[in-house]
Amino acid sequence: xxxxxxxxxxxxxxxxxxxxxxxxxxxxxxxxxxxxxxxxxxxxxxxxxxxxxxxxxxxxxxxxxxxxxxxxxxxxxxxxxxxxxxxxxxxxxxxxxxxxxxxxxxxxxxxxxxxxxxxxxxxxxxxxxxxxxxxxxxxxxxxxxxxxxxxxxxxxxxxxxxxxxxxxxxxxxxxxxxxxxxxxxxxxxxxxxxxxxxxxxxxxxxxxxxxxxxxxxxxxxxxxxxxxxxxxxxxxxxxxxxxxxxxxxxxxxxxxxxxxxxxxxxxxxxxxxxxxxxxxxxxxxxxxxxxxxxxxxxxxxxxxxxxxxxxxxxxxxxxxxxxxxxxxxxxxxxxxxxx
Amino acid sequence: xxxxxxxxxxxxxxxxxxxxxxxxxxxxxxxxxxxxxxxxxxxxxxxxxxxxxxxxxxxxxxxxxxxxxxxxxxxxxxxxxxxxxxxxxxxxxxxxxxxxxxxxxxxxxxxxxxxxxxxxxxxxxxxxxxxxxxxxxxxxxxxxxxxxxxxxxxxxxxxxxxxxxxxxxxxxxxxxxxxxxxxxxxxxxxxxxxxxxxxxxxxxxxxxxxxxxxxxxxxxxxxxxxxxxxxxxxxxxxxxxxxxxxxxxxxxxxxxxxxxxxxxxxxxxxxxxxxxxxxxxxxxxxxxxxxxxxxxxxxxxxxxxxxxxxxxxxxxxxxxxxxxxxxxxxxxxxxxxxx
DNA sequence: GTGAAAGCGCTAACAA
DNA sequence: TTGTTAGCGCTTTCAC
Numbered sequence: 142x143x144x145x146x147x148x149x150x151x152x153x154x155x156x157x158x159x160x161x162x163x164x165x166x167x168x169x170x171x172x173x174x175x176x177x178x179x180x181x182x183x184x185x186x187x188x189x190x191x192x193x194x195x196x197x198x199x200x201x202x203x204x205x206x207x208x209x210x211x212x213x214x215x216x217x218x219x220x221x222x223x224x225x226x227x228x229x230x231x232x233x234x235x236x237x238x239x240x241x242x243x244x245x246x247x248x249x250x251x252x253x254x255x256x257x258x259x260x261x262x263x264x265x266x267x268x269x270x271x272x273x274x275x276x277x278x279x280x281x282x283x284x285x286x287x288x289x290x291x292x293x294x295x296x297x298x299x300x301x302x303x304x305x306x307x308x309x310x311x312x313x314x315x316x317x318x319x320x321x322x323x324x325x326x327x328x329x330x331x332x333x334x335x336x337x338x339x340x341x342x343x344x345x346x347x348x349x350x351x352x353x354x355x356x357x358x359x360x361x362x363x364x365x366x367x368x369x370x371x372x373x374x375x376x377x378x379x380x381x382x383x384x385x386x387x388x389x390x391x392x393x394x395x396x397x398x399x400x401x402x403x404x405x406x407x408x409x410x411x412x413x414x415x416x417x418x419x420x421x422x423x424x425x426x427x428x429x430x431x432x433x434x435x436x437x438x439x440x441x442x443x444x445x446x447x448x449x450x451x452x453x454x455x456x457x458x459x460x461x462x463x464x465x466x467x468x469x470x471x472x473x474x475x476x477x478x479x480x
Numbered sequence: 481x482x483x484x485x486x487x488x489x490x491x492x493x494x495x496x497x498x499x500x501x502x503x504x505x506x507x508x509x510x511x512x513x514x515x516x517x518x519x520x521x522x523x524x525x526x527x528x529x530x531x532x533x534x535x536x537x538x539x540x541x542x543x544x545x546x547x548x549x550x551x552x553x554x555x556x557x558x559x560x561x562x563x564x565x566x567x568x569x570x571x572x573x574x575x576x577x578x579x580x581x582x583x584x585x586x587x588x589x590x591x592x593x594x595x596x597x598x599x600x601x602x603x604x605x606x607x608x609x610x611x612x613x614x615x616x617x618x619x620x621x622x623x624x625x626x627x628x629x630x631x632x633x634x635x636x637x638x639x640x641x642x643x644x645x646x647x648x649x650x651x652x653x654x655x656x657x658x659x660x661x662x663x664x665x666x667x668x669x670x671x672x673x674x675x676x677x678x679x680x681x682x683x684x685x686x687x688x689x690x691x692x693x694x695x696x697x698x699x700x701x702x703x704x705x706x707x708x709x710x711x712x713x714x715x716x717x718x719x720x721x722x723x724x725x726x727x728x729x730x731x732x733x734x735x736x737x738x739x740x741x742x743x744x745x746x747x748x749x750x751x752x753x754x755x756x757x758x759x760x761x762x763x764x765x766x767x768x769x770x771x772x773x774x775x776x777x778x779x780x781x782x783x784x785x786x787x788x789x790x791x792x793x794x795x796x797x798x799x800x801x802x803x804x805x806x807x808x809x810x811x812x813x814x815x816x817x818x819x
Numbered sequence: 820g821t822g823a824a825a826g827c828g829c830t831a832a833c834a835a
Numbered sequence: 836t837t838g839t840t841a842g843c844g845c846t847t848t849c850a851c
Contacts (some may be wrong), residue, residue, distance in 0.1 A: 194846080
């Protein structure tokens with residue numbers, strides 16, 4: 142059978158209480174005895190049973206994270222960051238991957254919420270946010286949302302300033318001399334998509350340009366290709382395009398290349414997210430990078446504060462994105478015409 | 481305070497034992513009483529404390545998964561599959577992201593292994609496999625390895641036939657009429673890299689071609705770009721290239737395009753893994769897809785069998801990859817020369 | 820500084 | 836069919 146605290150007590154000649162004290166770094170243990178216990182622990186290769194601890198302490202020591210996809214540089218970065226910071230504080234990470242629920246499913250909105258296996262939850266860019274918020278509040282499970290789409294005054298959130306990102310992406314293009322600039326946005330029900338678009342509009346308007354070329358696309362999907370093809374067919378090729386994410390940008394570039402346009406010579410394209418592939422493709426993507434490490438770090442700090450009962454005035458953290466200037470954008474070279 | 485089994489017992493007018501029986505679907509409960517209990521459970525919104533269950537049952541109901549990166553279509557697919565299959569069996573998924581250990585770290589090789597929080601572990605394409613295997617066997621933690629690089633006779637593994645993948649990729653190129661075919665491999669210490677290379681060599685040799693153009697690259701890193709540039713500089717441009725993964729292929733294509741070559745007109749390039757971006761780039765990548773869903777499904781079945789004590793003769797499962805023919809490869813058009 | 824005893828919430832023997 | 840009793844391994848009063 143597994144070695145337990147009694148075995149350690151017996152071996153060290155002390156009581157289980159003293160062993161427990163050593164385990165928990167209680168100051169009231171004679172140095173000599175502490176050594177004995179530590180030695181016994183090492184010799185027996187003992188480690189405390191976490192279920193027993195959880196039972197008596199009422200805390201599990203694990204934080205849940207719900208997300209929809211892993212294969213994304215932003216999510217990947219955030220998850221890694223969350224994992225590392227949790228690990229540093231002695232917490233475990235449990236993951237729940239939310240797939241689209243079938244319409245008529247009666248299943249509660251998330252697996253992780255069904256049991257008491259986590260002390261708190263980090264919700265990363267959820268699809269069905271409203272349901273999550275409602276359920277989590279009903280169950281009184283502490284939670285933090287990263288990249289939330291809706292607006293929940295009572296909820297603690299960590300977001301990146303998408304307005305600023307859209308604004309800076311557009312300014313970058315304007316600074317390069319472009320005036321006919323298009324934007325392909327994400328789905329409108331994503332707050333982030335709306336904010337990037339607003340940033341675009343603001344920058345354009347400020348520069349006295351018309352922000353009229355806007356198409357609504359779909360994050361992460363190859364919509365850029367179709368939209369661009371459409372614009373090409375209609376003879377509406379702008380000299381620069383701000384795509385709401387890198388995948389859209391990729392599709393745009395593919396359509397342009399197939400139609401004989403050169404990027405960035407004929408058309409500049411800027412993406413968003415700085416996906417891993419962004420610096421592998423030809424041309425390398427100019428894009429907006431999100432501060433994934435910080436996002437994870439803050440989310441962890443906040444959720445642990447909440448779990449540990451520290452006051453938390455449902456903070457709204459807002460982080461800044463960063464422009465990464467690579468090859469897919471360049472100075473305006475003149476009227477665009479298919480060569 | 482949280483509602484517990486006593487509350488349910490009181491409310492339903494039965495003992496906690498009967499409640500427990502209902503919870504565990506014991507057949508020996510009068511239908512009438514079962515209903516009463518169920519009703520009380522619902523009214524009180526009760527759910528059993530998992531720590532208490534874990535403590536008494538000696539099983540946690542969670543399976544750990546260790547990996548090195550998420551941002552990869554293959555890993556992503558496997559993790560999703562593992563998650564879904566575990567969920568279907570009522571298990572939770574805990575994740576540990578292995579980052580490279582600092583040289584002098586005394587830290588045990590993996591976080592998840594340190595406590596008794598998991599019933600078993602799925603090791604996904606680990607970097608320091610030997611250490612893992614040793615540690616896990618020493619601790620008697622059941623485990624299954626997916627995409628293992630070394631050769632461990634005693635370990636249960638799920639792998640994809642990389643030899644076959646390399647063979648088919650090469651055959652595809654040969655079938656297209658190519659004869660001067662190069663291969664950029666992954667690091668040689670990856671079994672998968674060696675096997676893909678062997679498949680390449682076998683296919684070439686079988687066709688009476690010389691498999692002499694081989695360069696050792698680095699999985700997932702932009703090595704393809706540099707190697708291809710080198711070949712171009714030396715005037716050693718083959719008419720087709722089999723890259724050991726899609727990222728390498730991307731780099732190869734970028735170098736070719738920058739040097740004025742057309743892919744696939746001048747040079748055909750085939751990748752490996754079918755990353756998400758593979759069908760977004762221009763040209764869309766021809767590649768080898770791994771059966772990620774099956775990999776996850778089998779790994780889960782195996783680990784749960786082991787956890788539940790079913791006999792398991794350290795199975796070596798070998799799955800088949802699939803060729804995805806897209807745009808980056810085409811029929812041999814004649815001598816390659818820069819146009 | 821240390822230990823005896825109670826109890827966290829549940830399941831498994833054993834009786835009834 | 837149901838309930839009583841005894842733990843699972845640990846932490847936490849509360850005496851000593």
